[in-house]
Structure formats: structure tokens, C-alpha cells
Amino acid sequence: MTASNEKPRLLTGDTPTGRLHLGHYAGSIENRLAMQDDYDCYFLIANVHALTTRSEEVAGIREDTIEIVRDWMACGIDPNRSALFLQSEVPAIAELTWYFAMILGYGRLMKNPTVKDEIRVKNLGDNYSFGFLMYPVGQIADILAFRPDVVPVGEDQVPHIEMTREIARRFDQLYCGVSGQTDDADYVKEGGVFPIPAAKTGRVARLTGIDGVNKMSKSLGNAILLSDTPKEVQKKCNKIFTGRGTMEDPPVMENNTVIEYLRSFHTDQSRVDELVDAYSKSELGDGHLKKEAAEAINTLLDPIRERREKITDADVVDALREGTKRANAVAEKTLWMAKQAMKYDFFERGLELR
Numbered sequence: 001m002t003a004s005n006e007k008p009r010l011l012t013g014d015t016p017t018g019r020l021h022l023g024h025y026a027g028s029i030e031n032r033l034a035m036q037d038d039y040d041c042y043f044l045i046a047n048v049h050a051l052t053t054r055s056e057e058v059a060g061i062r063e064d065t066i067e068i069v070r071d072w073m074a075c076g077i078d079p080n081r082s083a084l085f086l087q088s089e090v091p092a093i094a095e096l097t098w099y100f101a102m103i104l105g106y107g108r109l110m111k112n113p114t115v116k117d118e119i120r121v122k123n124l125g126d127n128y129s130f131g132f133l134m135y136p137v138g139q140i141a142d143i144l145a146f147r148p149d150v151v152p153v154g155e156d157q158v159p160h161i162e163m164t165r166e167i168a169r170r171f172d173q174l175y176c177g178v179s180g181q182t183d184d185a186d187y188v189k190e191g192g193v194f195p196i197p198a199a200k201t202g203r204v205a206r207l208t209g210i211d212g213v214n215k216m217s218k219s220l221g222n223a224i225l226l227s228d229t230p231k232e233v234q235k236k237c238n239k240i241f242t243g244r245g246t247m248e249d250p251p252v253m254e255n256n257t258v259i260e261y262l263r264s265f266h267t268d269q270s271r272v273d274e275l276v277d278a279y280s281k282s283e284l285g286d287g288h289l290k291k292e293a294a295e296a297i298n299t300l301l302d303p304i305r306e307r308r309e310k311i312t313d314a315d316v317v318d319a320l321r322e323g324t325k326r327a328n329a330v331a332e333k334t335l336w337m338a339k340q341a342m343k344y345d346f347f348e349r350g351l352e353l354r
């Protein structure tokens with residue numbers, strides 16, 4: 001835990017491999033908004049990790065960086081309260097990545113189910129870069145650089161947080177003399193540099209994409225974006241795969257993605273009960289449910305759209321500059337604490353951000 005006179009700390013982030021979608025909203029952003037007042041919040045744009053799959057289109061990474069931060073601010077993430085920052089401009093993260101890579105087993109990394117899933121789902125085959133395997137280690141550094149108490153994430157990220165917790169324990173045991181018998185909650189009290197951070201999944205831990213199968217994902221083309229127009233939302237909802245072969249087939253009630261969206265985003269759940277009941281008896285078809293799902297989603301997105309209109313590129317860059325300064329202050333301190341623990345503290349150094 002952080003010192004008792006301070007707020008507990010929260011860190012999470014998004015990779016600029018596309019725009020934010022409804023999965024991000026229900027999986028993580030809602031939690032961020034709910035916790036923004038009670039936690040000292042750090043929100044990272046993982047622009048270095050975006051290179052794992054986009055090293056040949058850096059212009060797209062830059063554009064998505066701006067758009068994701070604009071989405072954050074449009075959703076209600078407030079740069080005056082929370083630090084919004086760029087991974088590439090916090091050098092302590094890159095340095096910590098090296099130290100953590102040295103105490104993480106290669107075999108352990110390759111057993112991480114999220115790494116295996118990403119290789120499969122994104123069709124990376126054997127063609128992924130060396131850096132792709134570095135990104136989960138880098139993510140450990142993204143998190144631990146802030147010594148956070150909690151990390152709001154979607155379900156797919158939980159294995160990464162588990163690995164982060166293992167590395168925090170290992171570092172504290174190896175270099176800070178913390179006993180392996182210590183309770184997770186007591187690592188810092190026992191002299192550890194790193195707390196053992198907890199993953200916090202959202203109201204919807206894994207939102208399905210409009211393909212009706214995979215996790216809604218920026219890079220799979222199955223996402224409804226927070227920046228989609230009302231028409232685009234309706235069009236995408238019309239494409240949702242509900243598991244039915246033809247309209248003559250009976251409705252599929254299990255794992256039906258339209259029902260999932262109605263459950264996740266409609267503000268009147270008794271109306272959803274009625275719709276689902278009528279649908280199960282074939283009194284209503286897929287088209288009707290899709291239309292109501294699109295309306296519910298547009299109701300959620302309308303105020304976000306309105307706020308987004310007013311946020312300029314300059315507002316975004318100002319927020320990132322200020323947030324990155326605050327992020328560097330914390331991350332540099334963490335790095336110094338880690339170096340002290342490792343007896344690499346020959347002399348202190350400063351970092352100036354212009």
C-alpha cells in the first residue's frame with residue numbers, strides 16, 4: 001500500500017492499435033471513471049507496445065494516440081485529476097523492463113495464455129518480432145513503475161497482472177529481503193519496493209465482438225467504436241452474428257451477442273427481459289433486437305460524442321505533456337528505489353522534460 005496519508009494508486013492503459021470500443025468502455029473505462037476521485041490515477045498510452053504489430057505504420061500509431069486520449073477525455077477522464085501519459089516518454093519504464101526481464105523465466109513467459117492467444121487470434125504464426133515477446137515484460141514495468149494498488153483491466157489481461165504480481169514478489173524477496181511467507185498485502189510494510197497489485201475487472205469482463213465469437217478487439221475489425229457515428233453503430237449492429245443459420249432456424253439463446261449488448265448497455269433491463277422473452281418465442285426477430293441494441297448504444301455514446309467535438313488536438317497534447325511530467329516524477333522515484341534495493345545506487349540522476 002501507499003503511505004496512509006495518500007490516496008491509493010491506480011494504473012492502467014490502452015495500446016494505440018486502433019480506436020477505443022465498447023469493450024474498453026464496459027471493461028475498464030467505467031471503472032476508471034468511478035475510481036478517479038478516490039485514487040491517484042495514471043493512464044498510459046502504450047505507444048511503444050503498439051509497434052509489436054504496427055512497426056510499419058507509425059503514422060497510424062500517432063493518430064490513434066491522439067484519438068484514444070480524446071476518447072478518454074470525452075468519456076470523462078479529467079487531466080486535472082488524473083495523469084494521462086505516453087509510455088515512450090517515461091524512460092524509467094524501459095529501464096525497469098531490463099531488470100524485470102532478468103528475473104522472469106522464458107518458459108514462464110511462453111506459458112502465459114494471453115501471449116499464446118494473441119499469437120493465434122492475430123495470426124502472427126512464427127512471424128512475430130522479438131519485441132512482441134518483450135511486451136508482457138514491458139507491461140510489468142508499465143505497472144510496477146507506478147507501484148499501484150489496483151489495475152483496472154479486461155479479463156484477457158488478468159494473466160499479465162498475475163505475472164506482474166509474481167515479479168513484484170520475486171523482486172521484493174530477492175533485493176529487499178522480504179520473506180516468501182509474507183502476505184501479499186504486507187510486502188511494502190516488510191520493506192519491499194513493490195506492492196502486489198490487484199487486477200480489477202469491469203462490469204463486463206469480456207465483451208464479445210460483432211463477429212459473435214472473439215473478444216471485441218481493436219485489431220480484429222469486430223468492434224463498435226466510441227467514435228462511430230449513430231449510423232455506423234446501427235450498421236454494425238445489423239451485422240452481429242447471433243448464431244442463427246437462416247431466419248427459419250429457431251433463435252439461439254446461448255451466447256447471443258445482441259442479447260449480450262442489450263444486457264450490457266440498455267438502461268431499462270425490464271424492457272430487455274420483455275424483448276428476450278418475445279425473441280425466444282420467435283415473436284420478434286433478430287432485426288428488431290439489433291435495432292434496439294443500436295439505440296441503447298447510441299444513447300450511451302451521444303453525450304460522449306458531444307464532448308469529443310470540443311476537444312482539440314492541442315488540448316490532447318497539453319494533457320499528455322502535463323501527465324507525462326507527473327508520471328516521470330513517480331516512475332523515476334520508483335527506479336531509484338529499485339536501484340537502491342539492487343545496490344546500483346552509485347549516484348542519483350535527474351530527468352528534465354521540456
Ligand code: ATP
Pocket residue numbers: 013014015016017023024026027028152153154155156157204205206207208215216217218219220
Ligand atoms: P488489441 O486488439 O490491439 O489487443 P484491444 O482491443 O485488446 O486491442 P487493448 O488496448 O489491448 O485493446 O486493451 C485495453 C484494455 O481494455 C485492457 O484492459 C483490456 O483488457 C480491455 N479490453 C479490451 N477489449 C475488451 C473487451 N472486449 N471486453 C472487456 N475489456 C476489454
Ligand code: MG
Pocket residue numbers: none
Ligand atoms: Mg488487447
